[in-house]
Amino acid sequence: GKLFRWPDLQHPAELKPLCECQSFGVADGPTVCCNPYHFSRLCGPESPPPPYSRLSPNDEQKPLDLSDSTLSYTETEATNSPNVTPSDFSDASTSPDAMKRSHWCNVAYWEHRTRVGRLYTVYEQSVSIFYDLPQGNGFCLGQLNLDNRSETVRRTRSKIGYGILLSKEPDGVWAYNRSEHPIFVNSPTLDIPNCRTLIVRKVMPGYSIKVFDYEKSCLLQHTAELDYADGPYDPNSVRISFAKGWGPCYSRQFITSCPCWLEILLSNNR
Numbered sequence: 001g002k003l004f005r006w007p008d009l010q011h012p013a014e015l016k017p018l019c020e021c022q023s024f025g026v027a028d029g030p031t032v033c034c035n036p037y038h039f040s041r042l043c044g045p046e047s048p049p050p051p052y053s054r055l056s057p058n059d060e061q062k063p064l065d066l067s068d069s070t071l072s073y074t075e076t077e078a079t080n081s082p083n084v085t086p087s088d089f090s091d092a093s094t095s096p097d098a099m100k101r102s103h104w105c106n107v108a109y110w111e112h113r114t115r116v117g118r119l120y121t122v123y124e125q126s127v128s129i130f131y132d133l134p135q136g137n138g139f140c141l142g143q144l145n146l147d148n149r150s151e152t153v154r155r156t157r158s159k160i161g162y163g164i165l166l167s168k169e170p171d172g173v174w175a176y177n178r179s180e181h182p183i184f185v186n187s188p189t190l191d192i193p194n195c196r197t198l199i200v201r202k203v204m205p206g207y208s209i210k211v212f213d214y215e216k217s218c219l220l221q222h223t224a225e226l227d228y229a230d231g232p233y234d235p236n237s238v239r240i241s242f243a244k245g246w247g248p249c250y251s252r253q254f255i256t257s258c259p260c261w262l263e264i265l266l267s268n269n270r
Helices: 094-102 151-157 214-227
Strands: 015-016 039-040 064-067 105-109 121-122 126-130 164-169 172-177 183-186 200-202 207-212 238-242 261-266
Touching: 105 164, 172 183, 172 238, 200 207, 207 238, 207 261
Parallel strands: 039 207
Antiparallel strands: 015 039, 064 200, 105 121, 105 261, 126 164, 164 172, 172 207, 183 200, 183 238, 238 261
8 A cells, every 4th residue: 555555644544445356344364455446544533523623724634624504405496496307327227136225315406505306325335436437327417407607616526536436335335535536525423523613534546545434423312302402403414525624713604605516315224
C-alpha cells in the first residue's frame, strides 16, 4: 500500500478490504489478498472530536463540518421529479431474480431541491453509483436526464466519475469514495449523541467511511423517542454530496444547496 498508493501509510489498521474482493470476509482462507487496489483507507476516527476541538474553517483538511440542517427530503418534491423510463438507463434492480429478494436500501438522486429520476432499489450487498462507465452494473447518474440544468450542476456532475461503492456489511453500511474528488457524508449515526447539530464528514478519494451503524442506530432511535426531535427526521437515512460540502463553514448551509447529492433510504430489514 505504501509503495503503490499511500506513501504516508503507517499501519495496516488504517486499511479496510473492499467487499468486491474475492477474499473479503473469508476468515483463515488459504490465500490472502495483497492487491493495494482491493483496499481503501479508513476515514478518521469512528468517534468525531467534541465541538470545542473543531479545527479552523480555514483548515482545508478538517475532518468534519457541522450542519444545522435537520430536514429529511424523502418526500419533498417527489411529485415534481421528471419521468425516467426504464430504457433510459441500465437498471439491474428490476431483474426477475432481484425482485425475489428483499431490498436493503433505496437511493434517490437530487440536484439542489429537485429529485431526478425514480428511486433506485438495491438488492445486492453492494452497489456502484457512478456517472458514466462503459461497463459494469449499478446506478448510472449520467443517464438521468433533466431539462435546463444549471452550469454549476453540469460541472459537479462531471466530477462524479467512478462515484462511490456502497456496501452493506455485518457491522453496518460503508461508502468507498472511488472518484477523484471528495464526497461529504451525513447520517444519524455519525452525529454526537444528544446533539442537535448534524455532523458532515469529508471523505477524500480512496477513503472509506462507515456511514451507518445498525447497533448505534437502535440506541439513537430509543433516545429520539424521549427527546421528541423537532421537524422531519428519518433515523434510517444517509445523505452524500459529490464534490461540494455544506454546513456553517460553507456558503451552502443545507444539502439542498449542493448541486449533486444522494439520499440513501435504508430498509428496516437487516
